[in-house]
Amino acid sequence: xxxxxxxxxxxxxxxxxxxxxxxxxxxxxxxxxxxxxxxxxxxxxxxxxxxxxxxxxxxxxxxxxxxxxxxxxxxxxxxxxxxxxxxxxxxxxxxxxxxxxxxxxxxxxxxxxxxxxxxxxxxxxxxxxxxxxxxxxxxxxxxxxxxxxxxxxxxxxxxxxxxxxxxxxxxxxxxxxxxxxxxxxxxxxxxxxxxxxxxxxxxxxxxxxxxxxxxxxxxxxxxxxxxxxxxxxxxxxxxxxxxxxxxxxxxxxxxxxxxxxxxxxxxxxxxxxxxxxxxxxxxxxxxxxxxxxxxxxxxxxxxxxxxxxxxxxxxxxxxxxxxxxxxxxxxxxxxxxxxxxxxx
Amino acid sequence: xxxxxxxxxxxxxxxxxxxxxxxxxxxxxxxxxxxxxxxxxxxxxxxxxxxxxxxxxxxxxxxxxxxxxxxxxxxxxxxxxxxxxxxxxxxxxxxxxxxxxxxxxxxxxxxxxxxxxxxxxxxxxxxxxxxxxxxxxxxxxxxxxxxxxxxxxxxxxxxxxxxxxxxxxxxxxxxxxxxxxxxxxxxxxxxxxxxxxxxxxxxxxxxxxxxxxxxxxxxxxxxxxxxxxxxxxxxxxxxxxxxxxxxxxxxxxxxxxxx
Numbered sequence: 043x044x045x046x047x048x049x050x051x052x053x054x055x056x057x058x059x060x061x062x063x064x065x066x067x068x069x070x071x072x073x074x075x076x077x078x079x080x081x082x083x084x085x086x087x088x089x090x091x092x093x094x095x096x097x098x099x100x101x102x103x104x105x106x107x108x109x110x111x112x113x114x115x116x117x118x119x120x121x122x123x124x125x126x127x128x129x130x131x132x133x134x135x136x137x138x139x140x141x142x143x144x145x146x147x148x149x150x151x152x153x154x155x156x157x158x159x160x161x162x163x164x165x166x167x168x169x170x171x172x173x174x175x176x177x178x179x180x181x182x183x184x185x186x187x188x189x190x191x192x193x194x195x196x197x198x199x200x201x202x203x204x205x206x207x208x209x210x211x212x213x214x215x216x217x218x219x220x221x222x223x224x225x226x227x228x229x230x231x232x233x234x235x236x237x238x239x240x241x242x243x244x245x246x247x248x249x250x251x252x253x254x255x256x257x258x259x260x261x262x263x264x265x266x267x268x269x270x271x272x273x274x275x276x277x278x279x280x281x282x283x284x285x286x287x288x289x290x291x292x293x294x295x296x297x298x299x300x301x302x303x304x305x306x307x308x309x310x311x312x313x314x315x316x317x318x319x320x321x322x323x324x325x326x327x328x329x330x331x332x333x334x335x336x337x338x339x340x341x342x343x344x345x346x347x348x349x350x351x352x353x354x355x356x357x358x359x360x361x362x363x364x365x366x367x368x369x370x371x372x373x374x375x376x377x378x379x380x381x382x383x384x385x386x
Numbered sequence: 387x388x389x390x391x392x393x394x395x396x397x398x399x400x401x402x403x404x405x406x407x408x409x410x411x412x413x414x415x416x417x418x419x420x421x422x423x424x425x426x427x428x429x430x431x432x433x434x435x436x437x438x439x440x441x442x443x444x445x446x447x448x449x450x451x452x453x454x455x456x457x458x459x460x461x462x463x464x465x466x467x468x469x470x471x472x473x474x475x476x477x478x479x480x481x482x483x484x485x486x487x488x489x490x491x492x493x494x495x496x497x498x499x500x501x502x503x504x505x506x507x508x509x510x511x512x513x514x515x516x517x518x519x520x521x522x523x524x525x526x527x528x529x530x531x532x533x534x535x536x537x538x539x540x541x542x543x544x545x546x547x548x549x550x551x552x553x554x555x556x557x558x559x560x561x562x563x564x565x566x567x568x569x570x571x572x573x574x575x576x577x578x579x580x581x582x583x584x585x586x587x588x589x590x591x592x593x594x595x596x597x598x599x600x601x602x603x604x605x606x607x608x609x610x611x612x613x614x615x616x617x618x619x620x621x622x623x624x625x626x627x628x629x630x631x632x633x634x635x636x637x638x639x640x641x642x643x644x645x
Contacts, residue, residue, distance in 0.1 A: 130548055167539055168583060168599060169500070170554050172620060175586040196410035196622070198417075201448050215449070218414075254410070255446060257491020257498065258539060259455065265479075265495055 049053030099146030120224030164194030195253035208270030232291035243284030315343025393617030406434030534571030
C-alpha cells in the first residue's frame with residue numbers, strides 16, 4: 043500500500059481498539075449490559091462449493107437467492123447495484139473479484155426480476171478506471187452482457203449523515219448511483235488484509251466512497267480508523283446482500299500482495315456481518331477477533347456461529363487454513379471473549 | 387485534426403450546465419475538475435468556478451473543505467493569485483520517515499504523488515518555480531521514485547517490497563519535474579504506454595513527452611482514433627478535454643502543462 047508508517051499507525055490503532063473492546067468486555071458491566079441489549083439476530087448464510095470459475099455460478103447464485111425472500115422482494119422490479127472489488131490491474135485475477143462472479147450475479151438478479159442491474163465501483167488507488175476494467179477482464183464481460191458500469195469516483199455526490207459516526211466525520215459524501223439503488227450487493231473476494239485482518243463484504247464497501255472528494259487512495263478513512271469507517275459506511279448505506287468470491291482467495295499479505303488459495307467456495311447472505319464472520323471461519327480464522335465485526339454487533343450484525351444458520355455446505359466441510367501476517371496471528375487464536383459472544 | 391477538435395469542443399459545449407460548470411459524466415452535477423479541464427481546453431467556466439471559492443480555495447458543492455482541484459483552478463484561472471497563496475500554505479501530513487512534504491488529496495491526510503504533481507505544476511505555471519515550498523514538493527516526489535523509474539501513487543516501497551509505477555502518476559510527476567529532469571520516468575512511459583493505451587494514460591503521456599520535446603505522433607494517432615462519434619473520449623468531460631489538450635500539443639499547438 044501507500045506507506046509503511048501509515049501501515050504501522052493503523053496496526054497500532056487496530057490493536058488499541060481491539061484491546062479497548064476486549065478490555066471493555068472483561069471489566070465493564072456497562073459494556074456487558076449494552077451488548078446483552080443487542081442480542082444477535084438469527085442469520086442465514088449459504089455456502090456453495092465452486093471449485094473453478096467454470097462452475098455453474100449463475101445457477102448457484104439463483105438457488106442461493108431463494109433462501110432470502112426479503113432480498114428477492116427488494117430485487118424484483120428494482121435497481122440492483124453490484125459492487126465488486128476492483129483495485130489493481132497488476133495480478134488482476136488474484137486481486138479482484140473475478141469477472142465470472144460479477145457476470146453470474148448480474149444474470150441471477152436479472153433472472154429473479156430486477157428491473158435494472160448495474161455494476162459500480164470507485165477503485166481506491168487507480169484513477170485509470172478504463173485500464174482497470176480492461177486489464178481485469180470485467181470490461182469485456184460488461185460489454186458482452188450489456189451491463190452498465192458507474193465509476194463511483196466520478197459520479198455526482200451527496201452528503202449523508204452517519205448514524206453510527208464512529209469516525210466522528212458526522213457525515214460522508216456518497217455517489218448518487220449508490221443512494222438511488224434499491225438493493226446494494228457487495229461482491230468481495232475472500233482475502234486477508236494487512237491492516238484490517240480480513241477484507242470481505244463490509245470492507246469491500248470502501249469502494250463506494252468517492253475519490254473526487256476523498257482522493258486516491260481514500261486516506262481520510264485510514265486516518266479516521268479503518269474499522270470505524272467500515273462500520274459507518276455499512277450502517278449508513280445498509281447493503282442488503284453479499285456474495286463472496288472464495289473460488290480463489292488470497293492469504294498472507296493481502297489485499298494485493300498475498301498468495302492465491304484455491305478455496306473453491308461462494309458464500310452469500312443478507313446479513314453482511316454474518317457472511318463475513320462465516321467467511322472468516324472458512325479462512326480458518328476467528329471472527330470474534332476482528333474489530334469491525336464486533337462493532338457491527340450494535341447494528342444488527344451476527345457473529346455467533348450458534349445464531350448463523352449454515353445453508354448448503356457447512357463451514358467445517360470447506361474450511362481452509364489461510365496464512366496471516368505475523369501481526370494478525372491473534373486471528374488464529376480464540377478471542378478471550380469468544381465465549382461471551384457465544385452467549386449473545 | 388480541426389474536425390476532431392471541433393467535435394470534441396461541441397461535445398463539451400453540449401455538456402456544460404446552465405450554471406456554467408461541467409460534470410464528469412453527462413447528467414451529473416458540475417464539478418471542479420472537469421470544469422477546469424474544459425476551461426484549459428478553451429471554454430468559459432470561470433463564473434461557476436469562482437462561485438466554488440471559499441477563502442482562497444476551491445470547494446465542492448455542499449462542502450466547505452478546501453479541495454485538491456484548487457491546483458487545477460490555479461492553472462485554468464491564471465489571474466487568481468489567491469489559489470497560489472493557498473497552495474503555498476497547504477501541506478499534507480508528514481509521514482514518520484519522510485522529511486519533505488507534498489500535497490494531500492484531502493485536508494489533514496498524507497501527501498500523494500498526484501495532488502503533489504498538480505500543485506507543483508500550478509505553482510510553477512504561476513511563476514513560483516524557486517519557492518521553498520516548491521523545492522520541498524520536488525524533493526518529496528524525487529524521494530518516491532520507484533525502482534522501475536516511474537511513480538506509484540504513494541510510496542516507492544512498503545514493508546521492504548518495491549511497488550510498481552503507473553502510467554498516469556508517472557506522466558504527471560514527470561510533468562511536475564520537467565524543469566529538473568526525469569529521464570527514468572520517460573523511459574518507463576515509453577516502455578509501458580504501448581501496453582496501457584487508455585485515454586487517460588495516452589493523453590497524459592503525450593503532454594509529458596511534448597513538454598520534454600519528445601515526439602508522440604503515434605500515440606496521438608492512437609488517441610485520436612479513440613474519439614467517439616459523439617465527439618467525446620469515453621463519454622467523459624475531463625477525459626475529452628484532456629484528449630483535446632494532448633492532441634493540440636502534439637499538433638504543434640500550446641501545451642498547457644509546459645512550464
